[in-house]
Amino acid sequence: MDYRKISPLSHSTYFERYAYPERFIREPMAPNTFLSVVIPVYNEENLLKTLQSLDACVAPQFPVEVILVVNFPEEDSEDVIKTSFKTLNEIESFKKTQKSPFLTIRSIEAFSLAKKQAGVGLARKIGMDEATYRFSKANIDGVIVCFDADSECDKNYLITIENYFLTHADCTAASIHFEHPLYENEKLNEPIILYELHLRYYVQALKHAEYPYAFHTIGSSMAVKSSIYQKQGGMNTRKAGEDFYFLHKVIPLGNYRNITSTKVIPSARKSDRVPFGTGRAMKNYEEDESALLYSYNFKIFEELKLFINLVETEEFPQNCNFKILQFLKDNDFEESIERIKTQAKNKKHFKERFFQWFNGFRALKFVHYFRDAYYPNILLVEATSILFSNIKDLTAFSLEHSAHQQLLHLRAYEKENP
Secondary structure (H helix, E strand, C coil): CCCCECCCCCCHHHHHHCCCCCCCCCCCCCCCCCEEEEEEECCCCCHHHHHHHHHCCCCCCCCEEEEEEEEEECCCCHHHHHHHHHHHHHHHHHHHHCCCCCEEEEEEEEEEECCCCCCHHHHHHHHHHHHHHHHHHCCECCEEEECCCCCEECCCHHHHHHHHHHHCCCCCEEEEEECCCCCCCHHHHHHHHHHHHHHHHHHHHHHHCCCCCCCCCCCCCEEEEHHHHHHCCCCCCCCCCHHHHHHHHHHHHCCEEEEEEEEEECCCCCCCCCCCCHHHHHHHHHHCCCCCCEECCHHHHHHHHHHHHHCCCCCCCCCCCHHHHHHHHHCCHHHHHHHHHHHCCCHHHHHHHHHHHCCHHHHHHHHHHHHHHCCCCEEHHHHHHHHHHCCHHHHHHCCCCCHHHHHHHHHHHHHHCC
16 A cells, blocks of 8 residues: 555545635646645745755655745735746746756745735745645645745755655654855854754753753754644744744654754845744844854753653652742643643553643743743853763763854764754
């Protein structure tokens, strides 16, 4: 049995209740297409680099469809509207010169979107819903790959993702290894080094705390099975952080993985389009160079580890210290824990239900609560050094105070320990 195959529109409830109501692409999907790469495109001047990067990929076993969601909100500027039409023309020109016969490029014109919802979340949703619908019509449980219009990738990107999902039938979704580009000019490198180091420090500190859902949640480097996408209600329409909230609905299903034998190369450019993320971090650094020098105190993750280790004890949560009890009280935990205990069939099920409550968002709230109340931020390189002293394979680098070197160590460590 080909596990990729599903019954036609087997999740039609999703399309009736949750999907973006409009369908855009009339041409049928190429037979046996297994990957659909969805790329939101807003006011983008460097899209050709992204298309060229995908076009240069090694051919996978099955065809690949790329869905470009060219979008802008209602009443946007004339310049953005002109750029959008220019982009559509560039896409059509590129299709005539592309080298890879396995790649089919489709465009969606998502113009004049309602201001209240318009943004990267809605653009991703439009493209991912379209990909899901097309997979369903083709009776394929394909993989939706999220990419960005200013990103590039390794040449083995498509074949690696395809092989991973084909050889790991139980895999629901995955984070794909990423590395921001670094330049010869060290001063230009500093903000992106600090930002990426902070991202990796946070995930590895969560792992040290034995938090089960410690994964990178970056929109340009994630992939999800079409059936799982529907099961979890699809992409949200947040204007920022859509990737974080979406993946933290998927990760608790289990069998979430890291794919580290290829990489995405996200852009390191500054932007003020969204309130957080890479572009905003670069913008903040430009305005205040100290903005990226600090990160979470490692003591917070020791508190988190203590908390997690108490979850399965008979006395939980009464045996938590007063700091943790106050956090739980502030987050209406008492009512939730009673419901979890009532619904849990056994200890294993209790733990599963507990971490559905204590999801990535609440874990971040825990970190922020302890930062604000007890442990202020410290220098990022100092925090990372303490982290290294607690990771067996990195203890030799615990006195390394160069953020650049720390980042290179963490990149290598994460690739070797997916």
